[in-house]
Amino acid sequence: MPEPLPETAPGPEALCLGEAMIMFAGGPGPLADVEVFRRSVGGAECNVAGGLAALGVPTGWLSRLGDDGFGQHVLRDLRARGVDVGGVELDAVRPTALYVKESHDGRSRMHYYRSGSAAAAMDEQFLQRPEVRDRLARARLVHTTGITAAISTTSADMLERLASEPREFLLSVDLNWRPALWRDKDPESLWRLLKAADIVLIGADEAEVFAGTRNPDELYERLGAKTLVVKDDAHTALVIEPGGRTEVPALSVEVVETVGAGDAFAAGFLAATLQGLPMVQRLRLGHLTAAAVLTAPEDHAPPPAAEVRERLLAATDEEWAATKVGPA
Numbered sequence: 001m002p003e004p005l006p007e008t009a010p011g012p013e014a015l016c017l018g019e020a021m022i023m024f025a026g027g028p029g030p031l032a033d034v035e036v037f038r039r040s041v042g043g044a045e046c047n048v049a050g051g052l053a054a055l056g057v058p059t060g061w062l063s064r065l066g067d068d069g070f071g072q073h074v075l076r077d078l079r080a081r082g083v084d085v086g087g088v089e090l091d092a093v094r095p096t097a098l099y100v101k102e103s104h105d106g107r108s109r110m111h112y113y114r115s116g117s118a119a120a121a122m123d124e125q126f127l128q129r130p131e132v133r134d135r136l137a138r139a140r141l142v143h144t145t146g147i148t149a150a151i152s153t154t155s156a157d158m159l160e161r162l163a164s165e166p167r168e169f170l171l172s173v174d175l176n177w178r179p180a181l182w183r184d185k186d187p188e189s190l191w192r193l194l195k196a197a198d199i200v201l202i203g204a205d206e207a208e209v210f211a212g213t214r215n216p217d218e219l220y221e222r223l224g225a226k227t228l229v230v231k232d233d234a235h236t237a238l239v240i241e242p243g244g245r246t247e248v249p250a251l252s253v254e255v256v257e258t259v260g261a262g263d264a265f266a267a268g269f270l271a272a273t274l275q276g277l278p279m280v281q282r283l284r285l286g287h288l289t290a291a292a293v294l295t296a297p298e299d300h301a302p303p304p305a306a307e308v309r310e311r312l313l314a315a316t317d318e319e320w321a322a323t324k325v326g327p328a
Contacts, residue, residue, distance in 0.1 A: 011138035012060035018045030019119035051267025053082035060084035091118035123154035150181035163196035248283035
């Protein structure tokens, strides 16, 4: 079991709550023919945690893992990326979840093996563990996603309690709509979570499936979040908040792989939010961190160098529009 932070430690500013998975990426071709796989760590919330830490935000990841080799690899990977994992609980019975990326005919397809995972056993009591409760009391921001609400009824109940109790931190929720996970579940709990959030991040395409509209103003009215971020694929990102609306176009990117780009955008936007940057720069940092992942084969990647970020955050609109990002 990871050692908890000492009581005198300030603790992470940001916490990400959700499932991590071991990802196996196969070479090109149908899954039945692939013999060698490359291992890495995936999962929306741990992707965001790693992205926040890479941007200099003290960050922790809260979850449960199997007490197995894959769970140990997740802990080692996140520690190496600067993420606090002292709030993680290990399960001697349930396993760490897996997924496999199949690359065939120029497209990627994900195969998930997460049923009965250790993370799916998270419940309201998980929040009462001293290692978790103390971190929540010190955090400025807690981030989660609709995936965590979907993996089990107990995890949905946990998030509902997190959202409904008095809190000092900002609650950020990325919809991350996965229809397969909700096939036999009522998404009403997810609606309640989104309405309770301070910041909601949502893709225009998934909003159309989930809410029946991609109109940002209609989404803002229905969700009632204080800050709504609507991402329109490779085109633009829009924020609506009580003070008005801000829109920033995406960068021109030579895309290698799209998986994980939304998590990277969330990390950039949330890091800039915690740093108190103007809204245009929050959206720009989201685009920059997403671009770094779009140009990498994995579902997470280091952000652009600090000097590049600073230059582009301060760029004119014309300079921003002329910027192109590639794997190099």
